[in-house]
Amino acid sequence: MVTRTRSRAWTVAAAVPDPEIPVVTIEDLGILRDVTEDDVGRVHVQITPTYSGCPAMEAIRNDLVEQLSDEGYRQVEVEFVLAPAWTTDWMTDEGRAKLEEYGVAPPAARAAGVTPLTLSVRCPQCGSPDTRESSRFGSTACKSLWICNACREPFDHFKAI
Amino acid sequence: MSSPHPTAHVDYLLAVADDALVNAQRLGWWISRAPQLEEDVALANIGLDQLGQARALLAHAGQVEGAGRSEDDLAYLRDERDFRNVHLVEREQTDFGVAMARLLMVAAWQSHLYAALRGSTDATLAAVAAKAVKEVAYHLDHAGRWVVRLGDGTEESHLRMQAALDAEWPHLEELFDGSFLDPALVADGVAVDPATLREPVLSTILAVVEEATLAAPRVRPAVGGGRTGRHTEQMGYLLAEMQHLTRSHPGATW
Numbered sequence: 538m539v540t541r542t543r544s545r546a547w548t549v550a551a552a553v554p555d556p557e558i559p560v561v562t563i564e565d566l567g568i569l570r571d572v573t574e575d576d577v578g579r580v581h582v583q584i585t586p587t588y589s590g591c592p593a594m595e596a597i598r599n600d601l602v603e604q605l606s607d608e609g610y611r612q613v614e615v616e617f618v619l620a621p622a623w624t625t626d627w628m629t630d631e632g633r634a635k636l637e638e639y640g641v642a643p644p645a646a647r648a649a650g651v652t653p654l655t656l657s658v659r660c661p662q663c664g665s666p667d668t669r670e671s672s673r674f675g676s677t678a679c680k681s682l683w684i685c686n687a688c689r690e691p692f693d694h695f696k697a698i
Numbered sequence: 699m700s701s702p703h704p705t706a707h708v709d710y711l712l713a714v715a716d717d718a719l720v721n722a723q724r725l726g727w728w729i730s731r732a733p734q735l736e737e738d739v740a741l742a743n744i745g746l747d748q749l750g751q752a753r754a755l756l757a758h759a760g761q762v763e764g765a766g767r768s769e770d771d772l773a774y775l776r777d778e779r780d781f782r783n784v785h786l787v788e789r790e791q792t793d794f795g796v797a798m799a800r801l802l803m804v805a806a807w808q809s810h811l812y813a814a815l816r817g818s819t820d821a822t823l824a825a826v827a828a829k830a831v832k833e834v835a836y837h838l839d840h841a842g843r844w845v846v847r848l849g850d851g852t853e854e855s856h857l858r859m860q861a862a863l864d865a866e867w868p869h870l871e872e873l874f875d876g877s878f879l880d881p882a883l884v885a886d887g888v889a890v891d892p893a894t895l896r897e898p899v900l901s902t903i904l905a906v907v908e909e910a911t912l913a914a915p916r917v918r919p920a921v922g923g924g925r926t927g928r929h930t931e932q933m934g935y936l937l938a939e940m941q942h943l944t945r946s947h948p949g950a951t952w
C-alpha cells in the first residue's frame with residue numbers, strides 16, 4: 538500500500554480531470570497511485586489504467602506534465618503501473634457522488650470476489666431502481682448503457698470491474 | 699531442470715499478445731457494419747480491450763527480448779511468419795453469427811488462460827492477466843448472450859447460429875496444442891500448459907451451446923500451425939491492411 542503524503546505536487550496532480558468524464562478527477566477515480574517529488578523540483582507520478590485499452594491514458598499523461606510544469610516542476614515523469622490492477626473499489630465516495638450528480642450511475646461497491654453483472658442500478662435522474670440495461674457496452678469502455686423504466690430517460694452506468 | 703531458451707519466453711508472450719491483437723483487428727471490421735448501433739459500440743469496445751492487452755504484452759515481449767523493439771515495431775514491422783496467433787482469430791468474419799461463435803470461443807479461452815496467468819512467475823504477465831481477466835468476463839457474457847439469443851431464436855437464426863458454430867469449431871483445438879511451448883517455461887511457472895485448459899474452456903463453451911439449444915459440432919480439428927508462424931491465406935490480407943500505414947510512412951505520427 539502506498540502512503541500518500543499530501544505534497545504540493547500531489548495536490549496539483551490530483552486536480553487533473555478525467556478527459557472522458559471531466560466532473561471527476563483522476564484522484565476521485567483512483568487512477569492516481571503515487572506522486573513523489575525531490576528537492577530540485579523533479580516529480581515522479583504513477584497512474585494506472587482503468588481498462589487495458591483505455592485511450593484516455595495518453596491524454597492524462599499529457600495533462601499531468603502540463604499542469605505540473607505550469608506549477609514550476611521542471612522535470613515530470615509519468616509512469617503507467619499495471620499491478621495491482623485498478624478496480625472500481627478505488628473510486629472515492631466523493632467521486633461516486635460527483636458521477637451520480639453528473640448523470641452517470643456509479644459502480645456498486647462490491648463484495649470481494651464476484652463481479653456483480655446483474656445488480657440493479659439506480660437511475661441518476663429520478664432515483665428509481667426500476668431500470669434495465671440496454672447495452673453492456675456504452676460510450677466508453679468503462680460504461681454501459683441503461684434505460685430508466687420510471688422516467689424513461691437513458692443513462693450511462695460506470696461498470697464495476 | 700533445464701532453463702528455458704531465451705526466445706521461448708518471447709515466443710510465448712507473442713502467442714498470447716498476437717491472439718489479442720489479431721482478434722482486435724478482425725473485431726474492428728464490424729464498426730459501422732454490426733446489426734445495430736449498440737453492437738458497433740460493443741464490438742469496438744471489446745476490440746479496444748483486446749488491443750490494450752496486446753499492447754501491454756507486446757511492450758513486455760520487446761523488453762524481455764532486449765533487442766530494442768517497441769510494441770509498435772512488433773505489431774507493424776513483423777512479417778507473417780513471425781506472428782504467433784492461432785488460425786481461429788485470423789480468418790475473415792463477415793457473418794455476425796460467426797463473429798459471435800468465435801468471440802465465445804476466444805473469450806472462454808482467454809478467461810481461463812488469464813485466470814491461470816495471474817499466478818505466472820513473470821510479474822508483468824501476471825499483472826496484465828489480472829487486469830484482462832475482468833475485461834474478458836464481459837466479452838464472454840456478451841458473446842454468450844448473442845449465441846443464446848440467436849440459437850434459441852427463430853428457426854432461421856437457429857440454423858445460421860449452428861452453421862456458424864460448425865464453421866468455427868474445427869479451429870478450437872489449436873488453442874490447446876502446447877507443442878510450440880518450451881516445457882521449461884511451464885516448469886518455471888512462466889507459462890500455462892494449454893492442454894490443461896482444454897476441459898474448463900470446453901465446459902464454459904458447452905454450457906452456452908446447450909442453453910442456446912445448439913449441438914456441439916462433431917468435426918475433425920483443422921490443421922493449425924499459427925503458433926509456429928504458419929498461417930492461412932487470409933492472414934496476409936489482414937496484415938497488409940493493419941501494417942500498411944506504418945510501412946508506407948515510416949516514423950509517421952499523428
Ligand SMILES: [Zn+2]
Nearest residue numbers: 660663685688
Ligand atoms: Zn429515472
